Amino acid sequence: MAFPSVYEMTNPLTTVRKQHFWEYFSGATLNSRWAITNWNSVTGATAMADEVDGGLKLTTSGNRSAIQFNDIRPFTHAGSGSEVIWVAKKVGATADGSVGLAKNSNGFLNGGVNVNFDTNTNIDFSAFNDAGSGTTASTGQAVATALDWHVYKMTCATSNQTCSIDGVLTNSTSATMDSLMQPVALLFTASSTELHLKYCEAYNT
Amino acid sequence: MTDSIYDQLNAYGTVAKQRFVENFSGNVLDTDRWDFSPILSGTQAMADEVDGGLLMSTTATNSSESYIDFADKKQFSNTGSVMIAVMKHGSTTGGESYTGLQSGYKQGNGQGAWSYVNDGWKGSVFNFQTADGSSNTWIQTGCVASDTNCHTHKIELTSSAGSLQIDGTTTVTSTTTLPQTRLQPSVGINTTTSTNRTLNIRYMECYNT
Numbered sequence: 001m002a003f004p005s006v007y008e009m010t011n012p013l014t015t016v017r018k019q020h021f022w023e024y025f026s027g028a029t030l031n032s033r034w035a036i037t038n039w040n041s042v043t044g045a046t047a048m049a050d051e052v053d054g055g056l057k058l059t060t061s062g063n064r065s066a067i068q069f070n071d072i073r074p075f076t077h078a079g080s081g082s083e084v085i086w087v088a089k090k091v092g093a094t095a096d097g098s099v100g101l102a103k104n105s106n107g108f109l110n111g112g113v114n115v116n117f118d119t120n121t122n123i124d125f126s127a128f129n130d131a132g133s134g135t136t137a138s139t140g141q142a143v144a145t146a147l148d149w150h151v152y153k154m155t156c157a158t159s160n161q162t163c164s165i166d167g168v169l170t171n172s173t174s175a176t177m178d179s180l181m182q183p184v185a186l187l188f189t190a191s192s193t194e195l196h197l198k199y200c201e202a203y204n205t
Numbered sequence: 206m207t208d209s210i211y212d213q214l215n216a217y218g219t220v221a222k223q224r225f226v227e228n229f230s231g232n233v234l235d236t237d238r239w240d241f242s243p244i245l246s247g248t249q250a251m252a253d254e255v256d257g258g259l260l261m262s263t264t265a266t267n268s269s270e271s272y273i274d275f276a277d278k279k280q281f282s283n284t285g286s287v288m289i290a291v292m293k294h295g296s297t298t299g300g301e302s303y304t305g306l307q308s309g310y311k312q313g314n315g316q317g318a319w320s321y322v323n324d325g326w327k328g329s330v331f332n333f334q335t336a337d338g339s340s341n342t343w344i345q346t347g348c349v350a351s352d353t354n355c356h357t358h359k360i361e362l363t364s365s366a367g368s369l370q371i372d373g374t375t376t377v378t379s380t381t382t383l384p385q386t387r388l389q390p391s392v393g394i395n396t397t398t399s400t401n402r403t404l405n406i407r408y409m410e411c412y413n414t
Contacts, residue, residue: 005214009213069251073255
């Protein structure tokens with residue numbers, strides 16, 4: 001036994017814990033802490049996958065649907081910033097999905113950081129402010145690898161952001177961030193595609 | 206590296222006791238877990254602010270209340286349990302704010318142990334209140350001065366004593382009027398004036414020891 005409490009797994013009791021949440025995407029249905037948003041008159045849906053290590057399936061009838069916190073934004077770029085971890089995979093070679101932290105649930109992921117696995121050559125990492133200014137760069141990891149489960153970890157502070165995939169640092173950027181954030185997972189494409197989510201953790205540092 | 210959370214929290218070969226963790230994050234409060242009971246239109250909602258957690262509010266009506274518990278599912282032992290909460294009080298006067306473990310539906314009903322604030326009545330400190338069903342004790346000597354900052358409140362109950370620790374340092378102990386029955390988590394606020402009072406809570410963990 002290493003810790004008497006879950007609290008002390010990440011903080012000593014002498015440190016007042018900041019906002020910190022995690023989600024295992026297990027059970028009968030998605031917890032109501034998450035909300036689904038849709039654009040362009042499409043319909044998004046979630047369902048727990050009835051398979052080993054299946055997690056949650058996110059689908060959309062068109063372009064595009066997301067799960068997020070309904071614009072409740074407890075995570076910040078300010079100070080030492082915040083971090084987010086997603087364990088995700090896409091189903092379908094034409095699937096176009098993103099996971100990260102963002103200000104808005106409007107489908108454009110502005111005001112935050114995200115990885116995008118689309119139909120390009122490589123998975124991209126983006127850091128955008130609220131106005132959409134910032135950077136997008138290749139992680140160097142082939143987008144086809146997103147068809148398997150991977151751990152995507154991103155950090156977001158006002159003037160520096162990072163991305164790691166499976167524990168290997170892929171990107172360091174210096175966009176100027178300006179927004180409070182919520183976790184977001186977004187699927188852009190409908191045709192026989194899914195975004196699977198097995199774990200999400202976000203916390204202020 | 207230990208593979209499981211279980212092994213991080215329990216000695217090898219030990220059967221885990223009841224434990225829950227609530228991070229108060231997301232779109233809405235998990236009402237599958239929590240029972241919310243307002244009086245005179247008290248409210249609760251996730252706070253759209255950094256580190257805001259859940260925002261509980263009274264209205265500006267005397268005796269308005271907002272409190273959450275487990276709907277009388279009392280799974281925590283009065284003789285061996287711990288509660289840890291991270292919260293802040295919007296004000297320390299004009300009513301009661303508390304977090305702890307209780308047998309009734311709120312502080313002041315039934316038995317329990319709470320970190321309790323009501324400067325106008327019980328001094329300007331985070332009191333350690335215990336109730337055994339017939340009497341109450343509010344420990345004030347040695348307690349941390351109350352304020353509106355966020356703090357970590359830890360209550361531990363054993364068969365012979367209860368303790369309140371703030372921010373992992375200052376600890377006060379009581380051996381009188383300890384609860385004599387099973388308990389559920391307790392978070393609440395009320396107003397005794399025409400002031401809209403609030404509290405934010407962003408973490409709660411309870412476990413039997």
